[in-house]
Amino acid sequence: MKRIISLSILILVCGLSYSQENCDKFKTGEFQNIENGILKAKIQRNDSIQTEQYGEKKITLKIIWIDDCSYRLKFLDGNEAFWKSRPKDMQTPDLIVKITNVNGNKYTQESKFDINNDFVYKSEITKIE
Numbered sequence: 613m614k615r616i617i618s619l620s621i622l623i624l625v626c627g628l629s630y631s632q633e634n635c636d637k638f639k640t641g642e643f644q645n646i647e648n649g650i651l652k653a654k655i656q657r658n659d660s661i662q663t664e665q666y667g668e669k670k671i672t673l674k675i676i677w678i679d680d681c682s683y684r685l686k687f688l689d690g691n692e693a694f695w696k697s698r699p700k701d702m703q704t705p706d707l708i709v710k711i712t713n714v715n716g717n718k719y720t721q722e723s724k725f726d727i728n729n730d731f732v733y734k735s736e737i738t739k740i741e
Contacts, residue, residue, distance in 0.1 A: 634714040636652040636683035642741040652735065661694075673707075684726070703727065 643655040645664070654665040656677060662685060664671045671690035677683045685707040705725035713720040717740075723733040 635711045635719070638711065638714075638719055638737070638739060639677065639680075640737050643737045644740055645735050646738060647735045653736070661688075678708075683709050684707060 640658050644651055644652040644655065645655060650664065656663045656665075660675060662673045662675045663725050664673070669690065672688045674686040674688055675683055678684070687704055687706075705727045707723050708726050709723045711719045711721050718736055718738045720734065720736050723735075725731055
C-alpha cells in the first residue's frame with residue numbers, strides 16, 4: 613500500500629513539474645484565441661502587457677504571472693461598451709487564467725473573474741510566432 617501511495621505521489625509531482633516547464637514558452641509572442649474552432653481574437657503578449665484584437669476592438673491588459681501556468685490580467689484600456697455598462701463605483705474585476713493543457717504550440721485555458729467564480733471561459737490558444 614505504501615508503494616502505491618509513494619508511486620502515485622511521484623507520478624503527480626513529475627506530471628506537475630513537466631506541465632509547468634511546458635507553459636513557460638507561452639509567456640511572450642503572438643497568439644490566436646480559438647473557441648469552438650472559430651478565431652475569436654489575436655493576442656500580442658510581452659512580459660508585462662497583453663493586447664487583444666477582436667475585429668475592430670482592441671483591449672490592453674497588464675499581465676502578472678502567478679506561476680508558469682497561471683496569470684492575472686488587469687484591464688487597462690479598451691472595450692468601452694463593457695466599461696460604460698458597469699456602475700462607476702463597481703470594482704473592475706481581474707481575470708485569472710490557468711493553462712490546463714499544453715500540446716505543441718497550443719494550450720487550453722480556463723479563465724475566471726477574481727470576484728465571480730461562477731463565470732468560466734474555456735478556449736484554445738495557438739502560438740503563431
